[in-house]
Amino acid sequence: MILHKISTSPFTHLALEHCLLRLHSSDGLLLTQDAVYGLRHQSLYSKLSELRCVYVLKEDAHARGVAVENDKIQLVDYAEFVELSLEYEKVMSW
């Protein structure tokens, strides 16, 4: 039950890819900062869509004009991010 927090763009950095390799089915994935561009990544997007718990930080997505057009991906604001960090047992920052 780990919340994996990614903050770099998958087009430049491998953090998201490396995280996906090791993600457990009970883990959650939170895209923040430039990682929200992951929603525009063709091959990774299909992988993200298959996951159970993917969250995108609303403020960071809105700032970058990245829209979430997938019911399975949840937009969370900072207040929800705080609660999410408590729902999971720990948070790993990639």
Added chain:
Amino acid sequence: MSQSTTSIAIINKSAPYGSSNGQESLDMALAMSNFAQDVSVFFMDDGVFQLLLPQDPTTIDAKAYYKTFPALEFYDIENIYVCKQSLIQRSIQTSQLCIPVTLMEFDDLSKLLAKQQHLMSF
């Protein structure tokens, strides 16, 4: 504030020398262990390069902090995990590493981290 023992995983994802991550991660691991925390150290992705021999950072005036890794056990840091696939991808044999390690598969990470209370990554 009182202080009780907490288990902390310190995860190394960065190669040495190009950034201060490796050296400052080691400082962190030693300090946490010194202050009675139960520390486990993980190496994965480019982090495995920190353990690879030979190294001679004197050519770039960097600190040879890899020489401290064999002393980790004297700091009561006995759990050292290395990602097997990260080694394979980089054509590294375990015999080329500066310390004995426990290998882990990709999907072992979550299980091993589940036993730790807190995580830091560098």
Added chain:
Amino acid sequence: MASFTLLVTSAPFSEQSAYSAYRFALAAAQAKHSINGIFFYQSGTLNGSSLQITPSNEFDLYSAWKKLSQQYQVPLMVCVSAASKRGITTAEDAQDSDNPHFSLAAPFESVGLGELATLISNSDRLLQF
């Protein structure tokens, strides 16, 4: 209510992470959680520089940290060894090294890594930014 320690390892302005940490801390404090401390390590120690000058039409993270600390009694702890390598020093350090300059001032405190161990031991969650 839960307790948090935040570990900030990123420089201000160059990257977004330190700002993200501030927003997280603010949201947690507003939700009545307690922030045991914000610990600045690696380039994160640069957040403690009192010499930062932010243009008036840009977000002043340094002032925001100070305000957060005062409003919610959040300790702002800067790792002394990581900071001194980056030119973040206290008046006391300056005196010791015969250097007229210093850049770290209250409410930021210069501390050792042992303080982080104590913070973590007493926190439900550790988040790194």
